[in-house]
Amino acid sequence: MLTRKQHELICFIADRLAETGVSPSFEEMKEALDLKSKSGVHRLISALEERGFLRRLPNRARALEVIKMPERPEAKKAAKTVQPTAPSRLPQPANDVIEIPLHGRIAAGVPIEALEGATMLPVPAALLGAGEHYALEVAGDSMVEKGILDGDYALIRRTDVARDGDIIVALIDDNEATLKTFYREGAMVRLDPANRAYDPQRYAADQVRVQGKLAGLLRRY
Known part of the structure; x- marks a missing residue:
């Protein structure tokens, strides 16, 4: 079970990867979640890593890979009437x-x-x-x-x-x-x-x- 901030962060990272192929910077994550410091972002990312939702790619600063997604509220509603046809493919990070x-x-x-x-x-x-x-x-x-x-x-x-x-x-x-x-x-x-x-x-x-x-x-x- 993720906290609200953890859920917001994983969704923000996944949406940015899907849009640009590049994970957001720590400053962008801080602003998106209305946090006071980047240390809060670090703690959230570490918690998501421990729970198996995120992975930091070695030798690539701030490159993040989304391993799995929590169920979004809108997905829960849709699940009552729509069955998924195939698992979604997560975007690959491209932090060049x-x-x-x-x-x-x-x-x-x-x-x-x-x-x-x-x-x-x-x-x-x-x-x-x-x-x-x-x-x-x-x-x-x-x-x-x-x-x-x-x-x-x-x-x-x-x-x-x-x-x-x-x-x-x-x-x-x-x-x-x-x-x-x-x-x-x-x-x-x-x-x-x-x-x-x-x-x-x-x-x-x-x-x-x-x-x-x-x-x-x-x-x-």
């Missing part, structure tokens, strides 16, 4: 492109202030794995030896932890962000460029907060 927030420019040279913005960037779903992502436009050339060029879009998976060798977005002193390779040196953090013209940057560990790890790149030609 999704949109993620684009939060300004990030330095691949010396740190610059991290900019916030409301712009959304279309991204091939195959470039992203599980988790929440955002994008930053690269400014500078200090990561060129890793193939990260000025003007590229860095696709970042949100996380606050990193291992040595990870390429991360580091927030320095809570107001400047930079894209570098992360290493620990005792009580210090070393942020390495990938360009012989630049020196590593060293900070006290409490000066640096990990804002995410590099998940992919987009480049315009």
Whole structure:
């Protein structure tokens, strides 16, 4: 037995898949169900997964597959007089492109202030794995030896932890962000460029907060 909100969500997702072949974004689901936050959408989707109505497709961010549908009120009325001739075929999801927030420019040279913005960037779903992502436009050339060029879009998976060798977005002193390779040196953090013209940057560990790890790149030609 589904709650009213669970029933509304599964019907909304199924209708959108039938109409466009693409499952709705979490923001669209939040607005359609008049929820206050996306965390409510996450809880509803998890409940529908547990009950066998939905499945999240692996390696495709926000791609949802409807496995089965609850009986809609209008279907119950029709069942009294009309017998179904064949089972309906559920639409196949086609989430080839999704949109993620684009939060300004990030330095691949010396740190610059991290900019916030409301712009959304279309991204091939195959470039992203599980988790929440955002994008930053690269400014500078200090990561060129890793193939990260000025003007590229860095696709970042949100996380606050990193291992040595990870390429991360580091927030320095809570107001400047930079894209570098992360290493620990005792009580210090070393942020390495990938360009012989630049020196590593060293900070006290409490000066640096990990804002995410590099998940992919987009480049315009």
